[in-house]
Amino acid sequence: MRHLVFILTFLIAYVFTAKADETCQSPYLPKIVGQEDYVYVWTLGDPKVGDGSDKLVVIDVNPKSDTFGKVVHYVSVGGRHEAHHCGFTDDRWYLWCGGLDDSHIFIFDIGSDPKHPRLVRVIRDFSDKTGLVGPHTFYALPGRMLITGLSNVQDRGGFTGLAEYTNEGEYIRTVWLPKEVGNFKGDGYGYDVRVNANLNTMLTSSFTGWKLYMKDLKGVIAQYIPKGEKKVYEDFGHMFGNTMVVWDFHRMKPKKILHVPGAPLEIRWALKPNHYYAFTSTALTDKLWIIYRTQEGDWEAKPIADIGSPDEWNLPLDISISSDDRFIFVGSYDGVLRVYDVSDPFNAKLIYRKKIGTQINMVSQSWDGRRIYITSSLLYNWDKPDAEHFLKMYRWDGRKLTHVFTVDFFKEKLGRPHIMRFGQEAFYKGIVKEAPENETAMVD
Amino acid sequence: MKPQWLIKGALAPLLFITLLLGYKLWEDSSKLEKNPFEEYYLLYKIHTEHAYDPSGVYIPSFPVPEPGTYQLPHIKEVKNHILLNEEGKPVRLYNLKKNKVAVVSFIYTNCPDKYGCNLSTFILSQLDKALSKSPELKNKVVIITVSFDPERDTPPRLKRFRELLNPSSDWRFLTASSEKDVEPVLNDFGQRVQKLYYEDGRWTGIYRHVLKIFLLDEQNYVRNIYSSGMVNTALIISDIKTLLNDPPHHTQE
Numbered sequence: 001m002r003h004l005v006f007i008l009t010f011l012i013a014y015v016f017t018a019k020a021d022e023t024c025q026s027p028y029l030p031k032i033v034g035q036e037d038y039v040y041v042w043t044l045g046d047p048k049v050g051d052g053s054d055k056l057v058v059i060d061v062n063p064k065s066d067t068f069g070k071v072v073h074y075v076s077v078g079g080r081h082e083a084h085h086c087g088f089t090d091d092r093w094y095l096w097c098g099g100l101d102d103s104h105i106f107i108f109d110i111g112s113d114p115k116h117p118r119l120v121r122v123i124r125d126f127s128d129k130t131g132l133v134g135p136h137t138f139y140a141l142p143g144r145m146l147i148t149g150l151s152n153v154q155d156r157g158g159f160t161g162l163a164e165y166t167n168e169g170e171y172i173r174t175v176w177l178p179k180e181v182g183n184f185k186g187d188g189y190g191y192d193v194r195v196n197a198n199l200n201t202m203l204t205s206s207f208t209g210w211k212l213y214m215k216d217l218k219g220v221i222a223q224y225i226p227k228g229e230k231k232v233y234e235d236f237g238h239m240f241g242n243t244m245v246v247w248d249f250h251r252m253k254p255k256k257i258l259h260v261p262g263a264p265l266e267i268r269w270a271l272k273p274n275h276y277y278a279f280t281s282t283a284l285t286d287k288l289w290i291i292y293r294t295q296e297g298d299w300e301a302k303p304i305a306d307i308g309s310p311d312e313w314n315l316p317l318d319i320s321i322s323s324d325d326r327f328i329f330v331g332s333y334d335g336v337l338r339v340y341d342v343s344d345p346f347n348a349k350l351i352y353r354k355k356i357g358t359q360i361n362m363v364s365q366s367w368d369g370r371r372i373y374i375t376s377s378l379l380y381n382w383d384k385p386d387a388e389h390f391l392k393m394y395r396w397d398g399r400k401l402t403h404v405f406t407v408d409f410f411k412e413k414l415g416r417p418h419i420m421r422f423g424q425e426a427f428y429k430g431i432v433k434e435a436p437e438n439e440t441a442m443v444d
Numbered sequence: 445m446k447p448q449w450l451i452k453g454a455l456a457p458l459l460f461i462t463l464l465l466g467y468k469l470w471e472d473s474s475k476l477e478k479n480p481f482e483e484y485y486l487l488y489k490i491h492t493e494h495a496y497d498p499s500g501v502y503i504p505s506f507p508v509p510e511p512g513t514y515q516l517p518h519i520k521e522v523k524n525h526i527l528l529n530e531e532g533k534p535v536r537l538y539n540l541k542k543n544k545v546a547v548v549s550f551i552y553t554n555c556p557d558k559y560g561c562n563l564s565t566f567i568l569s570q571l572d573k574a575l576s577k578s579p580e581l582k583n584k585v586v587i588i589t590v591s592f593d594p595e596r597d598t599p600p601r602l603k604r605f606r607e608l609l610n611p612s613s614d615w616r617f618l619t620a621s622s623e624k625d626v627e628p629v630l631n632d633f634g635q636r637v638q639k640l641y642y643e644d645g646r647w648t649g650i651y652r653h654v655l656k657i658f659l660l661d662e663q664n665y666v667r668n669i670y671s672s673g674m675v676n677t678a679l680i681i682s683d684i685k686t687l688l689n690d691p692p693h694h695t696q697e
Contacts, residue, residue: 251514
């Protein structure tokens with residue numbers, strides 16, 4: 001009897017443990033178990049469609065629902081702020097969404113009614129308080145939000161930092177990115193941030209400042225991609241970040257600057273215990289990288305794959321890791337989704353590629369790895385003039401993608417979709433559902 | 445006296461002692477089976493022994509930073525809340541703290557999550573032992589455990605819980621008269637808890653909650669919040685020492 005009690009207790013504990021959720025989130029977020037009901041899409045306004053304003057769009061993704069694959073709600077925030085990234089607070093109740101242009105932060109209450117988020121607060125003095133411009137990644141820490149900047153108020157270039165806020169929206173502190181750590185030289189540029197709590201290690205990546213990301217680069221991009229030229233890094237590399245920083249997370253102090261040339265963007269830590277490495281992709285040099293802890297405890301970065309043909313510029317933008325650390329999905333500006341097998345993390349193998357659209361950007365996957373969501377938009381001034389704007393959902397069986405539905409964001413008069421986050425009725429209402437058998441197996 | 449009487453005389457006390465020991469063992473095992481609280485405590489011990497097992501996600505693997513080599517930001521100030529102590533008497537948080545550093549956790553004693561309340565209490569029991577052995581820290585820190593399940597975690601139950609843990613340092617256990625009374629405390633600290641229900645509407649007896657342990661400085665500011673992955677006794681001690689060497693001020697960094 002005692003053994004039975006222990007086993008039951010252990011299983012209950014297993015189900016309700018706070019771990020990472022849909023594979024690329026902060027480890028401090030409680031996990032959504034099973035089928036997600038909604039995908040929240042932070043969407044950039046386009047004057048050509050609808051009210052032209054940025055908005056949070058809610059799409060029903062539960063296949064048992066009558067409105068599966070449909071837009072069921074949206075909240076327009078008024079005006080165009082260059083909507084880009086979002087992140088939940090550590091209780092998963094509030095979703096913080098940023099505007100890269102005017103640095104406004106929009107806080108939505110998701111938990112009270114997950115189908116109908118409400119805008120509850122707008123932080124308009126982010127730049128005044130922090131000295132930063134372009135709030136990008138919103139990363140949950142216990143009781144607070146860690147926000148990366150892309151730029152600064154002084155010259156609106158690429159030098160930037162990290163800001164901490166309480167979950168209630170009060171400013172705590174700014175930590176600037178280093179230009180030098182010991183013998184390592186850096187650029188002080190920023191983009192993404194991710195923490196591995198077990199290793200007390202934080203990684204930051206680097207992009208470019210407001211002056212460049214708000215500039216009309218359609219011409220520049222059009223000049224290179226059709227010609228298949230790869231000399232873009234030689235011409236423009238100095239204008240972008242070429243480094244990643246390894247931090248002592250608890251002390252919030254940089255330990256080492258890694259040379260990762262060509263704008264390293266999204267960072268994804270491996271999720272398995274004892275997998276002491278992370279991945280990133282470089283947009284200008286088309287490479288997949290591993291950042292790993294050596295046996296001596298030092299940190300190094302190493303390219304592990306060329307993304308696409310070595311002669312072409314494909315501009316990889318987002319990467320998504322499967323919960324078993326086996327697959328990396330790469331969304332690129334050339335509209336192709338590529339899947340790499342990283343079972344051997346130093347030897348990434350391209351196992352699948354599929355043309356999704358004119359251009360694609362963000363890729364999100366469910367914890368069980370079966371459902372893949374893809375959006376199209378990069379930045380207002382960088383999107384291709386002829387780009388379709390959509391969210392597409394696919395099923396992944398481990399070998400190929402099968403299309404399930406498409407939401408045409410222009411036809412729906414919504415705008416240009418960028419980042420996605422998941423929601424679930426049962427989670428917020430505190431209703432217990434039995435976890436699917438295979439999902440439990442995937443977690444282990 | 446005949447030798448057989450001598451033997452009988454020696455056997456009688458032995459028999460008595462054997463019966464007494466047998467009764468005591470029976471009484472203990474009987475208590476164990478009948479008292480779910482004791483059963484819980486055993487489970488708690490079992491779980492915490494497994495808190496670092498390699499099948500989980502929590503495997504700390506880093507050297508603890510030296511105290512004073514970093515700063516802890518002023519996250520926010522907490523209010524002077526009223527709660528109930530183990531005797532059922534109302535107490536104010538500031539009066540318990542007495543301008544000491546405080547380590548505050550929110551739990552419920554029926555929690556089955558080995559990475560939740562059990563891990564939190566396990567870490568605090570380690571902290572309790574470490575503090576009691578440290579003349580430098582012993583009188584400068586108070587540990588406070590607050591239950592967010594006042595219906596089941598009554599003052600007598602928390603008193604018993606304290607007895608079982610047998611702390612050596614200043615470790616207090618608090619609860620409230622009702623969920624309504626504990627709610628403002630949870631909101632102020634930022635500890636969200638949620639009752640989980642079966643689909644037919646019955647309460648499971650379980651709360652969803654993210655493990656959080658709060659470090660308060662002498663001026664009642666939250667200076668760090670620990671959650672799964674960063675809950676580490678040595679790390680908390682390093683932070684306590686960092687705070688005690690930090691000149692007091694109220695302004696945000």
